[in-house]
Amino acid sequence: MFESFLIHRSMRWLRWSLVLMLIALVGYVAQDLPVPRNGGTAVGYALGTVAALLMVWLTWLGRRKRNYRSSFGTVKGWTSAHVYLGVALIVVATLHTGFQFGANVHTLAFVLMMLVCLSGIYGVWAYSRYPFKINENSKGKMRAALFEELKEEDRQIVRLVGQVDQEVDKVVRGALERTEIGTRYIDQLLGKDRSSVQLPDKGLCDNRDMKTVADYLVGVLDTCDNPSEAEAVQRLLTLMGRRARLLSRIREDVRLAELLRIWLIIHIPFAFAALAAVAIHVVAVFIYW
Amino acid sequence: MTEKYQIAVVGAGPGGLSAAAHAATLEVPHVLLEKSPAVADTIQKYQKGKHVMAEPGILPLRSEVPFAQGTREHILSEWDQSLADNGVNIQFGAEVTSIEGAKGDFRISLSNGQQVQAEAVVLGIGVQGNLRTLGVEGESPDFVEYQLDDPDAITDETILVVGAGDAAIENAVALAEHNRVTIVNRRDEFARAKDGNIALIQAAIESGEITCLYNSVPSGISPASDEPTRIVSFSTADGEATVAANRVIARLGAIPPRSLVESFGVEFPNKDPASLPILSTRYESSVEGLYVIGALAGYPLIKQAMNQGYEVVETILGREVQPADHDLLEDKFRTLGTNDSVDDVLARMQRDIPLFSEVNPLMFRELILDSKVHKPSQGELIFSKNDYTNSFYSILQGDVRIEVDSGTPIISGQGNFFGELSLLSGRRRSATVRAGDHCELIETPRKSMNKLLNSVAAAKKVLDETFVLRVIQGRFAPELSIEALQPIASAAKLNEYQAGETIFSEGDDADALHLIRSGSVSILKQYEGKDLPMSYVSAGNYVGEMGVLGGYKRSATVRASVKTQTVSIDADNFKKLLALNEDLRARISEVVSGRLKDNMSNQSSEEAGGVLDFLLQQGLGEATDVLLINKSLCINCDNCETACAQTHDGTSRLNRQGGAIFAEVHVPTSCRHCEDPHCMKDCPPDAIQRAPGGEVFIGDNCIGCGNCERNCPYDVIQMAYPGSGEKSFWRNLFLGEAQPVSNPDPVKWVTPNDAGASPQASAIKKAVKCDMCKDLSGGPACVRACPTGAANRLSPEQFVQTISERLV
Numbered sequence A: 001m002f003e004s005f006l007i008h009r010s011m012r013w014l015r016w017s018l019v020l021m022l023i024a025l026v027g028y029v030a031q032d033l034p035v036p037r038n039g040g041t042a043v044g045y046a047l048g049t050v051a052a053l054l055m056v057w058l059t060w061l062g063r064r065k066r067n068y069r070s071s072f073g074t075v076k077g078w079t080s081a082h083v084y085l086g087v088a089l090i091v092v093a094t095l096h097t098g099f100q101f102g103a104n105v106h107t108l109a110f111v112l113m114m115l116v117c118l119s120g121i122y123g124v125w126a127y128s129r130y131p132f133k134i135n136e137n138s139k140g141k142m143r144a145a146l147f148e149e150l151k152e153e154d155r156q157i158v159r160l161v162g163q164v165d166q167e168v169d170k171v172v173r174g175a176l177e178r179t180e181i182g183t184r185y186i187d188q189l190l191g192k193d194r195s196s197v198q199l200p201d202k203g204l205c206d207n208r209d210m211k212t213v214a215d216y217l218v219g220v221l222d223t224c225d226n227p228s229e230a231e232a233v234q235r236l237l238t239l240m241g242r243r244a245r246l247l248s249r250i251r252e253d254v255r256l257a258e259l260l261r262i263w264l265i266i267h268i269p270f271a272f273a274a275l276a277a278v279a280i281h282v283v284a285v286f287i288y289w
Numbered sequence B: 001m002t003e004k005y006q007i008a009v010v011g012a013g014p015g016g017l018s019a020a021a022h023a024a025t026l027e028v029p030h031v032l033l034e035k036s037p038a039v040a041d042t043i044q045k046y047q048k049g050k051h052v053m054a055e056p057g058i059l060p061l062r063s064e065v066p067f068a069q070g071t072r073e074h075i076l077s078e079w080d081q082s083l084a085d086n087g088v089n090i091q092f093g094a095e096v097t098s099i100e101g102a103k104g105d106f107r108i109s110l111s112n113g114q115q116v117q118a119e120a121v122v123l124g125i126g127v128q129g130n131l132r133t134l135g136v137e138g139e140s141p142d143f144v145e146y147q148l149d150d151p152d153a154i155t156d157e158t159i160l161v162v163g164a165g166d167a168a169i170e171n172a173v174a175l176a177e178h179n180r181v182t183i184v185n186r187r188d189e190f191a192r193a194k195d196g197n198i199a200l201i202q203a204a205i206e207s208g209e210i211t212c213l214y215n216s217v218p219s220g221i222s223p224a225s226d227e228p229t230r231i232v233s234f235s236t237a238d239g240e241a242t243v244a245a246n247r248v249i250a251r252l253g254a255i256p257p258r259s260l261v262e263s264f265g266v267e268f269p270n271k272d273p274a275s276l277p278i279l280s281t282r283y284e285s286s287v288e289g290l291y292v293i294g295a296l297a298g299y300p301l302i303k304q305a306m307n308q309g310y311e312v313v314e315t316i317l318g319r320e321v322q323p324a325d326h327d328l329l330e331d332k333f334r335t336l337g338t339n340d341s342v343d344d345v346l347a348r349m350q351r352d353i354p355l356f357s358e359v360n361p362l363m364f365r366e367l368i369l370d371s372k373v374h375k376p377s378q379g380e381l382i383f384s385k386n387d388y389t390n391s392f393y394s395i396l397q398g399d400v401r402i403e404v405d406s407g408t409p410i411i412s413g414q415g416n417f418f419g420e421l422s423l424l425s426g427r428r429r430s431a432t433v434r435a436g437d438h439c440e441l442i443e444t445p446r447k448s449m450n451k452l453l454n455s456v457a458a459a460k461k462v463l464d465e466t467f468v469l470r471v472i473q474g475r476f477a478p479e480l481s482i483e484a485l486q487p488i489a490s491a492a493k494l495n496e497y498q499a500g501e502t503i504f505s506e507g508d509d510a511d512a513l514h515l516i517r518s519g520s521v522s523i524l525k526q527y528e529g530k531d532l533p534m535s536y537v538s539a540g541n542y543v544g545e546m547g548v549l550g551g552y553k554r555s556a557t558v559r560a561s562v563k564t565q566t567v568s569i570d571a572d573n574f575k576k577l578l579a580l581n582e583d584l585r586a587r588i589s590e591v592v593s594g595r596l597k598d599n600m601s602n603q604s605s606e607e608a609g610g611v612l613d614f615l616l617q618q619g620l621g622e623a624t625d626v627l628l629i630n631k632s633l634c635i636n637c638d639n640c641e642t643a644c645a646q647t648h649d650g651t652s653r654l655n656r657q658g659g660a661i662f663a664e665v666h667v668p669t670s671c672r673h674c675e676d677p678h679c680m681k682d683c684p685p686d687a688i689q690r691a692p693g694g695e696v697f698i699g700d701n702c703i704g705c706g707n708c709e710r711n712c713p714y715d716v717i718q719m720a721y722p723g724s725g726e727k728s729f730w731r732n733l734f735l736g737e738a739q740p741v742s743n744p745d746p747v748k749w750v751t752p753n754d755a756g757a758s759p760q761a762s763a764i765k766k767a768v769k770c771d772m773c774k775d776l777s778g779g780p781a782c783v784r785a786c787p788t789g790a791a792n793r794l795s796p797e798q799f800v801q802t803i804s805e806r807l808v
């Protein structure tokens, strides 16, 4: 019942894609030409036309995906076709070039198209790898639930610090406030922890994995002679440990989710760039013919 | 000195107001007695600014008091004005505690010690009842409260919350943000609340955020002193205990007004809490001269109550009055092409359809008002097999052809009824029905039928018996006549099980077969000391068939996965059926050997059992269609939610961030389209309906009361303003859906229009939920928009199959 886009309808689009690639190859090899193979021959034109049409159609996925009322196939079916015919495009377009590259708009169009295709292939790989990892990392919790848990954890910590020394209270609350989950995009991608904490005599310190605040609490515990306060600090330590693990799980969730979609940053704008370059390429070819 | 009036009206709700205003206009000596300090206490308690609807739209208003849809404030001020304009004699703070005497001389006592005399009494006290109080020594309003308006207004206090229901839990959790809270539960567990709330309170107790006193009942409160706190004492399982607190919030629910009303002498047909007082067509109760109107009489909407207020005064004055619905009924009967008066047609219906003969005429009138009258031409389709409709049909004239499978159709004639199987089980239609010659039918919606069955025991009995008969005939002996089956059916038993209750256990002696009438069961096998579910069987099927062949032990445990009713047939009785029917034994043996084989092959799949167990816990045992997301395919793109919002007024009816996950199966917060939808139970305008395809949807006549939101155990209904929710195509293409990232605030279920747009003054929050995209040609938009195939809508049969395919 859960059939992924890769095996959609017993991979019917893979089969069409193979047929298309085969025809392109046979046509390419079977040419009997006085000149080196290129885009200007009859087969070259045919391949070029197919490739250009394919590109327009591949871009159309972005539109179809947002036609929510459309009952023209399903988005899954479209994605399946997109992926397999997109791979065929690599073959068709490459054969269309006849391997004649240079520093010109024609090659630019090809390079842009290849970038889109390669990012697409990364995408397919990401789609089959990261969802699984995300689920494994978050242990059956959605991100909203993880944040909910974090909030709960913080509430308990705030409750406990009410029972300890003013100074400790300030440090711990400060550590909660200065917790960073990834304000900058690059930090999100790397899962980097830029949390910090303000300590009484040391000033602002790095607090990765809540380590500094934990060390500080251990110090407090050492010098503490009030048993009920010591107990509270001890419990704070446990909570901090749990909080650090939870935070790293959230960071990992953010990181994986970003890796899962980062390729679209290239795929989508470059798709339009490639389309524009191909348009110029076509016009140029006809003008200089 | 007691004053004497011609008419005393009790309760200044819409019904009472209207009655008193009419009496005042006619200059009849009257009094209106209201226990609270203002009119219409029920409406006063609606949330601020609530838009009140004037359903049903087609019913005309007949009252001196104005009423059209508008805000609560506007309506209340109009009513106040109208009271003054009409010169109504109203007493506030006048709670009626007893009514004695008889027609012409009633004596009404008030809680403030006064007495009022009246010739006739109109009772319009609604169904909200009185809040339960602690009733302990030392209780005072500045210390014990029964309502909590704004939990954030209280900080840094020690608070005792008494109660174990939803209100108590919600208050305790909200207060615990800024206070020290102890919740006091007189039992040893929280069982009465919604699952979500139970989980919430248990987590809070476990984490130490809230303290809980189990098995504890407050027994006294110390007097006020200089201290801000007072000492509350409890009797607990281990003796007396005390706690010092700043305040007590008691949420003990309301006492339904029934016992008060009974103490006035008004009779009810039975003990069922849902039953309504016995009334004549003119709203007169079993006490002559005492009339009951409005919500208490079973009419849940404001306009109905107001019309009855007017009519009842006319009746008391001895004037002939056509009820306001007269023209509606006349219209309805026009299809029949008769010249008879409305009353004659109603009387004929009651005479010719035995099921309705004992129904009180007032209730019958209401039933017909809710019903449709059809005069189909010969051969016309009434409903098809496998439709999900669940209305009930009675045959007023002519006959119908009932086509079960391919055999010869059963002909059913005048006075009979059909459609009760789906009505009672919530399952698909089990036969196709076509109109015969000169056929006239009454189609009654499920809700009205249930109301009837709750009040008229005789009707319920007839229906139950017919159900058992027809289900035995349909399942085991289509060739046999109803007469031949009668003795077997009357020896069969109707059983009811709560969710989780065991019907029989592995190793028991097998003695009877159970036909599942409603709900569903799970089949469990012992596996390393644990009961693991192996399969799930839905209503309309049977379990325990070995029982009737004799000499077997139960090979598995059968447990109700939701509230379930079964019809059981024991071995002796079944033997009679076998004797009448040659092939039956062979058929049953075949099923037995099939199940035995299934059990063998399922033995190894512990993981499948785990998933099934999880899904059943998620309420899939009562689902007909549920959205599942395969987490190992889901790429977090949220296209499913966007698709839903874009095709449904800008509010997504599924929440992908919500719901539970097990292994890789995620059940997001989205409607399960339950067989017997809880949300339908208490909808005043009956706006929640079920389409033939099984889709449970909410119609435009929703009044925004929020009952369904509370009644759905899966929290899938939201109250939302309608919005457009159109999104920019290019923005969405290049930026996609924003995911919450560095926001440590809980990521709420924020809908596009809930978050930003402030509601327009005229807009009203209505209930919205998944309608399974029944109006879209391609089916569920969420599923069709998922690029990877992660999102899927499945029926329970399909998911059980999915699980076994994946793991066996």
Ligand SMILES: Cc1cc2nc3c(=O)[nH]c(=O)nc-3n(C[C@H](O)[C@H](O)[C@H](O)COP(=O)(O)OP(=O)(O)OC[C@H]3O[C@@H](n4cnc5c(N)ncnc54)[C@H](O)[C@@H]3O)c2cc1C
Binding pocket: B010, B011, B012, B013, B014, B015, B016, B033, B034, B035, B036, B039, B040, B041, B042, B043, B046, B051, B052, B053, B054, B055, B094, B095, B096, B097, B124, B125, B126, B127, B128, B293, B294, B295, B296, B299, B300, B301, B302, B303, B305, B684, B703, B704, B705, B706
């Ligand atoms: C949240 C909510 C929203 C709703 N929205 C709508 C809507 O939009 N449109 C609509 O048509 N309907 C709506 N309803 C239903 C509507 O409120 C009721 O149908 C209507 O109020 C019933 O009127 P009534 O006169 O029978 O009783 P009530 O309105 O309940 O009035 C009973 C009155 O009697 C008084 N009383 C009770 N006991 C005594 C006593 N012993 N002595 C003296 N006085 C007493 C009470 O204080 C109260 O003022 C809604 C209901 C709820 C709960």
Ligand code: HEM
Binding pocket: A055, A058, A059, A060, A061, A062, A063, A065, A079, A082, A083, A084, A085, A086, A087, A089, A113, A116, A117, A118, A119, A120, A121, A123, A124, A264, A267, A268, A271, A272, A274, B637, B733, B787
């Ligand atoms: C020049 C060729 C291509 C063009 C112009 C193109 C264009 C696009 C566009 C416009 C989208 C829509 C993105 C969105 O709406 O979010 C898209 C999505 C996608 N493309 Fe391509 N694409 C090309 C080739 C490929 C190839 C070769 C592959 C993979 C083998 C691929 C895989 C994908 C995938 C997996 C998606 C995401 C689908 C989704 O999440 O909805 N594409 N592409």
Ligand code: SF4
Binding pocket: B670, B671, B672, B673, B674, B677, B678, B679, B680, B696, B711, B712, B713, B714, B715, B716, B717, B769
């Ligand atoms: S709204 Fe809730 S109760 Fe109603 S059908 Fe859906 S899941 Fe069931």
Ligand code: SF4
Binding pocket: B643, B644, B645, B648, B652, B653, B654, B670, B769, B770, B771, B772, B773, B780, B781, B782, B783
């Ligand atoms: S089936 Fe339709 S209404 Fe229901 S959640 Fe999916 S998109 Fe929304």
Ligand code: SF4
Binding pocket: B629, B633, B634, B635, B636, B637, B638, B639, B640, B641, B656, B785, B786, B787, B788, B789, B790, B791
């Ligand atoms: S549309 Fe599919 S992949 Fe995207 S979030 Fe929804 S279930 Fe996941």
